[in-house]
Amino acid sequence: xxxxxxxxxxxxxxxxxxxxxxxxxxxxxxxxxxxxxxxxxxxxxxxxxxxxxxxxxxxxxxxxxxxxxxxxxxxxxxxxxxxxxxxxxxxxxxxxxxxxxxxxxxxxxxxxxxxxxxxxxxxxxxxxxxxxxxxxxxxxxxxxxxxxxxxxxxxxxxxxxxxxxxxxxxxxxxxxxxxxxxxxxxxxxxxxxxxxxxxxxxxxxxxxxxxxxxxxxxxxxxxxxxxxxxxxxxxxxxxxxxxxxxxxxxxxxxxxxxxxxxxxxxxxxxxxxxxxxxxxxxxxxxxxxxxxxxxxxxxxxxxxxxxxxxxxxxxxxxxxxxxxxxxxxxxxxxxxxxxxxxxxxxxxx
Amino acid sequence: xxxxxxxxxxxxxxxxxxxxxxxxxxxxxxxxxxxxxxxxxxxxxxxxxxxxxxxxxxxxxxxxxxxxxxxxxxxxxxxxxxxxxxxxxxxxxxxxxxxxxxxxxxxxxxxxxxxxxxxxxxxxxxxxxxxxxxxxxxxxxxxxxxxxxxxxxxxxxxxxxxxxxxxxxxxxxxxxxxxxxxxxxxxxxxxxxxxxxxxxxxxxxxxxxxxxxxxxxxxxxxxxxxxxxxxxxxxxxxxxxxxxxxxxxxxxxxxxxxxxxxxxxxxxxxxxxxxxxxxxxxxxxxxxxxxxxxxxxxxxxxxxxxxxxxxxxxxxxxxxxxxxxxxxxxxxxxxxxxxxxxxxxxxxx
Numbered sequence: 242x243x244x245x246x247x248x249x250x251x252x253x254x255x256x257x258x259x260x261x262x263x264x265x266x267x268x269x270x271x272x273x274x275x276x277x278x279x280x281x282x283x284x285x286x287x288x289x290x291x292x293x294x295x296x297x298x299x300x301x302x303x304x305x306x307x308x309x310x311x312x313x314x315x316x317x318x319x320x321x322x323x324x325x326x327x328x329x330x331x332x333x334x335x336x337x338x339x340x341x342x343x344x345x346x347x348x349x350x351x352x353x354x355x356x357x358x359x360x361x362x363x364x365x366x367x368x369x370x371x372x373x374x375x376x377x378x379x380x381x382x383x384x385x386x387x388x389x390x391x392x393x394x395x396x397x398x399x400x401x402x403x404x405x406x407x408x409x410x411x412x413x414x415x416x417x418x419x420x421x422x423x424x425x426x427x428x429x430x431x432x433x434x435x436x437x438x439x440x441x442x443x444x445x446x447x448x449x450x451x452x453x454x455x456x457x458x459x460x461x462x463x464x465x466x467x468x469x470x471x472x473x474x475x476x477x478x479x480x481x482x483x484x485x486x487x488x489x490x491x492x493x494x495x496x497x498x499x500x501x502x503x504x505x506x507x508x509x510x511x512x513x514x515x516x517x518x519x520x521x522x523x524x525x526x527x528x529x530x531x532x533x534x535x536x537x538x539x540x541x542x543x544x545x546x547x548x549x550x551x552x553x554x555x556x557x558x559x560x561x562x563x564x565x566x567x568x569x570x571x572x573x574x575x576x577x578x579x580x581x582x583x584x585x586x587x588x589x590x
Numbered sequence: 591x592x593x594x595x596x597x598x599x600x601x602x603x604x605x606x607x608x609x610x611x612x613x614x615x616x617x618x619x620x621x622x623x624x625x626x627x628x629x630x631x632x633x634x635x636x637x638x639x640x641x642x643x644x645x646x647x648x649x650x651x652x653x654x655x656x657x658x659x660x661x662x663x664x665x666x667x668x669x670x671x672x673x674x675x676x677x678x679x680x681x682x683x684x685x686x687x688x689x690x691x692x693x694x695x696x697x698x699x700x701x702x703x704x705x706x707x708x709x710x711x712x713x714x715x716x717x718x719x720x721x722x723x724x725x726x727x728x729x730x731x732x733x734x735x736x737x738x739x740x741x742x743x744x745x746x747x748x749x750x751x752x753x754x755x756x757x758x759x760x761x762x763x764x765x766x767x768x769x770x771x772x773x774x775x776x777x778x779x780x781x782x783x784x785x786x787x788x789x790x791x792x793x794x795x796x797x798x799x800x801x802x803x804x805x806x807x808x809x810x811x812x813x814x815x816x817x818x819x820x821x822x823x824x825x826x827x828x829x830x831x832x833x834x835x836x837x838x839x840x841x842x843x844x845x846x847x848x849x850x851x852x853x854x855x856x857x858x859x860x861x862x863x864x865x866x867x868x869x870x871x872x873x874x875x876x877x878x879x880x881x882x883x884x885x886x887x888x889x890x891x892x893x894x895x896x897x898x899x900x901x902x903x904x905x906x907x908x909x910x911x912x913x914x915x916x917x918x919x920x921x922x923x924x925x926x927x928x929x930x931x932x933x934x935x936x937x938x939x
Contacts (some may be wrong), residue, residue: 280709313870314870314871479865479866483865492663498868498869501865504866509863510863510865511861511863512860512861512862512863513861513862513865514858514860514861514862516832516850516859517828517859518877519847519875520847520848520849520850520877520878521662521663521664521880521883522663522877523877523879524876524877525875526874526875526876527868527873527875528867528870528872529869529872530872533872534853
């Protein structure tokens with residue numbers, strides 16, 4: 242309101258600051274907790290939006306923004322500034338005609354209590370409030386669309402095909418596997434603990450699942466689960482698993498390369514030795530990024546919402562409570578401690 | 591003729607015998623010269639064809655048949671038996687209604703003077719005799735169709751795109767590069783000697799070419815020749831070159847994986863470290879084998895014949911004279927001593 246004085250609107254704002262570029266294994270100490278001040282009003286004559294952050298998303302791609310990137314599709318985080326990522330937020334003040342005070346939105350925000358968002362084109366209003374708000378960081382957000390595009394658009398699945406998903410209980414993997422089941426495929430997933438394997442089989446409906454950490458020979462494990470070979474590999478991990486998968490692909494198999502999380506903390510990525518398999522097996526291997534498929538988001542939501550409401554697709558989240566726990570939550574992705582989509586709850590609505 | 595006696599028809603038949611499976615670097619001593627006898631008549635009541643071999647083809651894929659293969663798309667050569675491969679042959683006798691004495695054919699035959707061919711479905715009659723017969727092992731045969739399918743079908747080229755071809759003066763590479771020029775692309779090739787580089791620039795019309803053996807840093811070399819990056823990579827070599835190419839691919843680049851000749855003589859293939867590039871650059875990497883494109887052969891010949899006759903596409907062959915020199919000729923592919931398509935001339939028509 243015009244009658245508010247400037248001083249009254251300034252409050253303290255807790256933040257998670259990115260310290261400096263990280264060449265090898267990411268640690269909590271690469272981020273630190275700090276407090277600054279923020280004015281709870283958008284600057285006059287701007288179209289920016291001021292939000293209160295409710296949920297923040299921890300995603301593997303964020304690790305890459307912690308490198309000193311040149312000529313990359315994404316920009317590096319700025320040392321000394323708050324980490325940025327997707328979040329669910331409540332609008333506190335708006336200079337943008339498309340957003341009003343009280344609106345709930347999801348999009349790119351900061352790892353802090355309050356954020357002034359100038360890149361409002363990344364924000365989407367939340368209309369359907371029947372479902373948990375955090376779903377907009379997972380099944381109803383980018384991980385959901387990633388699984389949808391990566392599976393349906395890149396893999397061209399056919400009923401009865403044999404599908405393998407790595408990091409199969411993760412934010413994307415759990416959906417890739419469930420979409421593969423809905424498509425009538427036989428689906429096996431790998432994950433890094435007994436609890437995750439149980440989840441894959443008992444919650445997500447995978448036909449089979451295994452703990453890769455307990456398999457000294459990944460090639461032998463895949464031969465056991467896919468005696469006839471793999472038609473589709475939804476790749477989330479890279480490295481040794483990819484090498485073993487290449488040995489077990491079927492003729493005209495497809496590999497949708499969504500991520501290679503096993504490599505993100507290495508200074509030099511591991512070598513993959515079995516690429517010659519691509520030739521006799523006519524394998525197609527294709528990398529993708531979800532922004533190329535934003536136009537499919539309405540179609541995706543139209544498909545997935547009824548499935549969620551009918552309980553035919555489920556989504557597991559791992560929620561860490563409190564902004565101060567966000568650095569540890571992010572690292573959980575790389576140690577594999579999270580079970581399901583990793584989220585940080587910052588505040589109640 | 592029915593009046594011939596059996597004895598009269600038997601003559602000596604020089605052969606190149608495959609000794610035993612080869613795990614590492616192929617050597618001449620893995621093959622040996624021998625002489626057996628052959629009856630110059632097809633067995634009664636069979637549909638086989640007896641041919642005199644005129645030209646034999648040396649192709650990189652043959653190296654893989656010298657391994658002890660299980661579950662492969664091709665079968666291993668049989669130790670103690672003649673090597674098999676494509677050849678141009680003259681029909682001496684035929685039990686098959688589709689072939690007559692005196693016909694010239696190309697297809698799968700043996701590394702010997704005379705062969706009895708039972709798999710006649712691999713034989714094609716040669717009608718057009720205006721061109722060198724050996725062309726049916728190169729530009730008018732499988733290498734030609736390989737370059738055509740691998741470039742046009744897998745790479746989806748667009749005018750003005752930046753194309754890189756490795757092993758660029760080889761049987762397939764020299765055509766991939768020329769087809770890319772015909773498609774209006776900017777084309778750079780790599781090869782392993784100054785003579786080959788000269789050939790690429792002065793004979794095949796590559797825009798630029800370099801000797802990879804003189805480049806201590808392949809990444810830097812590619813950055814020099816492709817400051818804007820590579821749209822299409824026609825992959826013939828694998829290993830370190832592939833790793834460097836991955837770093838230099840453009841957004842939505844395509845890699846047509848035709849071969850990885852640098853790896854064929856290694857017991858353990860080299861590791862490729864830069865596959866993470868597939869993701870942000872949305873690279874599609876696809877292996878292929880020419881038999882999948884046999885149906886395009888008439889269309890390909892229709893395209894390429896006028897180009898050959900007008901001199902718009904040229905083809906360089908490296909012809910070794912005499913069956914006894916065939917083992918050395920095959921090995922030339924892996925040492926890179928051949929310049930152009932490696933052929934063995936066995937006999938005059």
